[in-house]
Amino acid sequence: MELSRQRRFVTPAPEETIEDLAARALPDQPLQAAVDSIKSWNLHVFAMRRPPGLMLGSDVIFVEPPLAHG
Amino acid sequence: MREMAMFDVIVRGGTVVDGTGAPGFAGDVAVKDGRIAAVGQVSGEAKRVVDAQGRVVAPGFIDPHTHFDVQLLWDGAARPALEHGVTCVVPGNCSLSLAPLKASDRKAVVGMFQQIEEMPPEAFTTAFEWTWEDFAGYRSALEKGLSINVAPLVGHSVIRLWVMGPASQERAAFPDEIAAMQALLRECLEAGAVGLSTSFVDLDEHGRPVPSRYAQFEELDALCAVLGEFGRMLQVVPEFYATDITIARIDQLADLSIRHDIPTTFSPLFDTLAVPDNAERAIARVEEQFARGARVWPQMQTRPIDISFSLLRPSLFFARLPRWVRILRQPLEQRVAALNDPDTRAKMLADLGSDGGEAMFGRLVARGGDACPPEYVGKTLSEIAGLRGQPAGLALIELSLENGLDVAFLSAGQGHQSTDRIGPMLAHPLVHIGASDGGAHLASFSTYGDTGYLFSEFVRKAGAMSLEKAVAKITSETADIWGLKDRGRLATGQCADIVVFDPDAIARGDELPAFDMPGDGMRYVRAARGVDTVLVNGEVAYAAGAYTDSRSGVVCV
Numbered sequence: 348m349e350l351s352r353q354r355r356f357v358t359p360a361p362e363e364t365i366e367d368l369a370a371r372a373l374p375d376q377p378l379q380a381a382v383d384s385i386k387s388w389n390l391h392v393f394a395m396r397r398p399p400g401l402m403l404g405s406d407v408i409f410v411e412p413p414l415a416h417g
Numbered sequence: 418m419r420e421m422a423m424f425d426v427i428v429r430g431g432t433v434v435d436g437t438g439a440p441g442f443a444g445d446v447a448v449k450d451g452r453i454a455a456v457g458q459v460s461g462e463a464k465r466v467v468d469a470q471g472r473v474v475a476p477g478f479i480d481p482h483t484h485f486d487v488q489l490l491w492d493g494a495a496r497p498a499l500e501h502g503v504t505c506v507v508p509g510n511c512s513l514s515l516a517p518l519k520a521s522d523r524k525a526v527v528g529m530f531q532q533i534e535e536m537p538p539e540a541f542t543t544a545f546e547w548t549w550e551d552f553a554g555y556r557s558a559l560e561k562g563l564s565i566n567v568a569p570l571v572g573h574s575v576i577r578l579w580v581m582g583p584a585s586q587e588r589a590a591f592p593d594e595i596a597a598m599q600a601l602l603r604e605c606l607e608a609g610a611v612g613l614s615t616s617f618v619d620l621d622e623h624g625r626p627v628p629s630r631y632a633q634f635e636e637l638d639a640l641c642a643v644l645g646e647f648g649r650m651l652q653v654v655p656e657f658y659a660t661d662i663t664i665a666r667i668d669q670l671a672d673l674s675i676r677h678d679i680p681t682t683f684s685p686l687f688d689t690l691a692v693p694d695n696a697e698r699a700i701a702r703v704e705e706q707f708a709r710g711a712r713v714w715p716q717m718q719t720r721p722i723d724i725s726f727s728l729l730r731p732s733l734f735f736a737r738l739p740r741w742v743r744i745l746r747q748p749l750e751q752r753v754a755a756l757n758d759p760d761t762r763a764k765m766l767a768d769l770g771s772d773g774g775e776a777m778f779g780r781l782v783a784r785g786g787d788a789c790p791p792e793y794v795g796k797t798l799s800e801i802a803g804l805r806g807q808p809a810g811l812a813l814i815e816l817s818l819e820n821g822l823d824v825a826f827l828s829a830g831q832g833h834q835s836t837d838r839i840g841p842m843l844a845h846p847l848v849h850i851g852a853s854d855g856g857a858h859l860a861s862f863s864t865y866g867d868t869g870y871l872f873s874e875f876v877r878k879a880g881a882m883s884l885e886k887a888v889a890k891i892t893s894e895t896a897d898i899w900g901l902k903d904r905g906r907l908a909t910g911q912c913a914d915i916v917v918f919d920p921d922a923i924a925r926g927d928e929l930p931a932f933d934m935p936g937d938g939m940r941y942v943r944a945a946r947g948v949d950t951v952l953v954n955g956e957v958a959y960a961a962g963a964y965t966d967s968r969s970g971v972v973c974v
Contacts (some may be wrong), residue, residue, distance in 0.1 A: 348711040352701070353668065354661045358634050361589035368956065391659060397739065403616055403626055404589050404633040407656075407665040 356409045359402045365393075368402070372410040388412055422461030424449050425955055428917060432471025438889035446474055448913040451969070456907055465957065467950050469917050471615045473884070475891040476905050477504025477566075477914030477951065478868045482652075482716055483855035484508055484514045484534045486569070489547040492934070493562035494964055497865050498855050501925070501945040502916035505904060505973065506855060509570030509731075510684070511654045512616035512629040516555030516571070517579050517601060522581055523547065526575060528622035532733040534857035535733060535789050539936015553608040553940055556972050564958045568901055573615035573640065578626035578703060585622070585628035595639045603642045609972045610681075610716065613640055614648030617666065619654065622746075624739070634756040638673060639713075645677030648898055649974075657687040657835045660695045664942075667702045671711035673702055680898055684716035684852040688839060689832040702848050714898055716851035717842055719867045719875065722832035725784060725928075725941060728756070728822040738768050753822070755813055766810045773808025775799060781813075781826040784931065786913035789824035798826065806971030825930075840881025843871070843890070849898055850890045859940035866943035867923025871933040875923035888943060901973060912973075913955035922947030 356371050369381035376384065385402075386393040388409045392398050402408070426448040426816035432576055433456060434441040455461075485495045486508040495506055508514070509944070527541045541547075545915070549555045552571060559567060561955050577585040580597045590598065602613060615637065651673060657665035663683075670681040685931040688696040699715060706713050716818055726732035728745060735741040744765065755761045769777055785794035793801050802812040817824050833839055843849055850871065852897045856863045860940035868891055875881040882890070896905025903912045934940050951959040957971035 350668075350709065351702075353664050356665050361633060388499050390663065392657065396625060401626075403630045403634070405630045407617075407662050409661065409665075413661060416698065417848065 350372045352414070354409050354414055355411050359404060359406055359408060361362065361404065363402070365402065368408060381409070385410065419834070422455075422681075423463055424454055424459075424463040426465045426952065426957070427459055427461070427463040428466060428467045428469050428474050428915060428950075431472045431474035431917060432920075433907060434473050434475045434885050434888045436889055436892035436905050438893075439886050440863060441473065441885060446513055446907055446915060447809040448915075448952065448955040451913055453907060453909055453911045453913050455909060467917060467960075469949075469956070470825060471919070472519050472794075472917050472949055473920045474907070475502075475888045475916050475918070476594075476907050476911075477900065477916050478502045478891045478955065479505040479895040479899075480848065480853050480854055480855050480868075481507045481509075481682070481895055481899060482510050482843055483567040483864075484513070484530070484536070484857035485855055486513070487536065487540050487841050488856050489559055489563065489567060493970060494958065495566035495941055495970060496964070497944060499565050499869050499951055499953075499957050499964070500948060501866055502918060502948050502951055503565065503855075503868060504914035504916065504951060505901065506567035507568045507570060507611060507899070509572055509610070510614045510652055511619060512572045512574035512614050512615070512627055514555075514570060514572035514575055516549060516552040516575070517605060518575050519545075519550055519579060522575075522578050522862060523946075525578065525621070529574065529619070530628055531625070531788060532622040533619045535859055535861055536757065536857060537859070537934065537936045537938075540934055540948070542936070544935040551608070552605040552610060556609050560972060562968055563972075564964070564968055565953060565970045566904075566973045567970065568899060568942065569609070570612050570614040570650070570972055571602065571610040573613055573629035573632065573637075573762070574627045576605075576640075577632065583627070586625055586631060589630060589633050590636050593847050596637070599639055599643050602640055603646070606643070606647045606649055610649070611901075611974050612643055614652040615852045616654045618656055622885075634669065638676070641673045641677045641679060641933060642666055644679045648679060648900060651679055651681045653681070655683050657683075658692075658695075660692065660698050663695070663699050665967045666700045667706060669700065670713045671706035671709065674711040674713060675709070680712040680714065682716055682849060682851075682898070686715035686848065687718040687832055688842065688854070698810070700842065700845060707847055709716070714847070714849040717831065717839070718842060718852040718854075719839070720925075721830060721834055724831055724861050725825050725827045725828045727787070727811045727825040728752070728817040730939070732861055733858065734861065740765060740768055749822075753818065754803060756818055762814060765814070766808070768869070769810045769847040774806065774810025774813065775802075778809040778813055782829055784825040784827050786971075787825050788820035789825070790820070810869075822863050836879050840875050841878045843875055844882040844886065849895070859934060861941070863928045863941040863943040866945065869923050869925040869945060869947065873921070877921070903922055904973065911939060915952040916948060917950040919947040920947065926950070
């Protein structure tokens, strides 16, 4: 059974920073652009959480924008 | 001459709906020694005969998502759950349980229950003696007075807290700590836990993520390996309001289910007209994962999500207003002072946006039955604000202050607004009916009566499923999903958990405030309608509108 494609995600490694995670998840992008992208795709962590940006080991961190659903 | 059979109980002359989904049939159900001894046309006598003429005789209902952990210690019937026909409840959901728990950590966990499940701290300090630390001790404390059956989960957050102490809310676990958690979980499962619960969303009373949220996936995977030794359940509460994250969680659960051969369930499966494809996409992913061999059961509640609140108590209604939460959590005197303080009030009102709270509060309705002036009862806050010549937010604060804060408002339709949408989802073969939150959110809404509502709204009114199917969804299917042995069916040899109800009348009663909880005291409840008799392990626990002295409930796995 092949699963339909869904939005790709990773989970943070212990002690990992947003920069570490961005470099791991988006190695082909310049670091700052990768960080900005990760932040913009994960407002549940980087905007809505208090304190913003507190990454937890159980978090889902998307590494691509939302997919189109028709 | 053949001796006449003698039973403990015979339920005579009803329509037997046996929990399998098969058509109901006219017959009797006989009980002996806590088990079902015969089903069909039963000859013989019994010490007690229950007349079921014109009634349905069904297996007792099973509620798989509750927070009765503490209430069961002073109320072994989990009232009013039992009178609705519920004969088995699953407490310990959402990463929280009352064991294993060191005495030094009790306050922290009580704070989490207070914050997450909206339960007054007095409920944990005034109504029972806290004698245990380990899971076996908690089970023993429970078993002293159960009228209802209990299949308790153990919470990931408390396991983490036991092993890691304060570091459980600071960092990932080290390998030796994960091994210690595995050993502790194994001990709990051996002592009767039906599975493990975890949470990806909850905060403690200080606004910090609960311990389970600090766990790496590897930690959860290691704990699921232990669940696999027993074939037991993993329950999670995901980010149910965000579709992509819910789907990611479904995928994680599916991987864990397949790798460790365990059932998993997430609750709630949430439907809202604001995100109309949320539940639909989640169900589609569940279908794919089941086809792949995983067991990921979405739990969906039957009732619409209607939230009530007053400024007398903290409420999840204000979850998106952290300043309001902080103020409403203060002791009464300080809370009133803060609401009267011009600077504080200005900041609170500023939090509501430029419309003065009209969008956020305008559709609230004054419930009545409290200190609300009669001329406002039944009116929206928008109408009340208009009559008072104030913005909605200010009207809410000042009307509350003028009446000792005892003015309750209802916010209806926060989710699950449409019967036409919910009915087919509840009937879906992979959707697990549950998520009642029984025993929690005491001052926000009644968590009792979802089973009655299933019959009144989705069987009788909407015709979304047959009565037999509805019974199966909350009896045999639940027992099978959770691995509850000998429960959920009316068949010879099964445990005699039985409910007798009027198929034309079973429903939930009106939501009313009750003042029967320890300490703070208030909760919303709904009485049962149309339920005649409830048997638990062969003993009549509820009949003719009254609870009996029976204490036949057990911890069952």
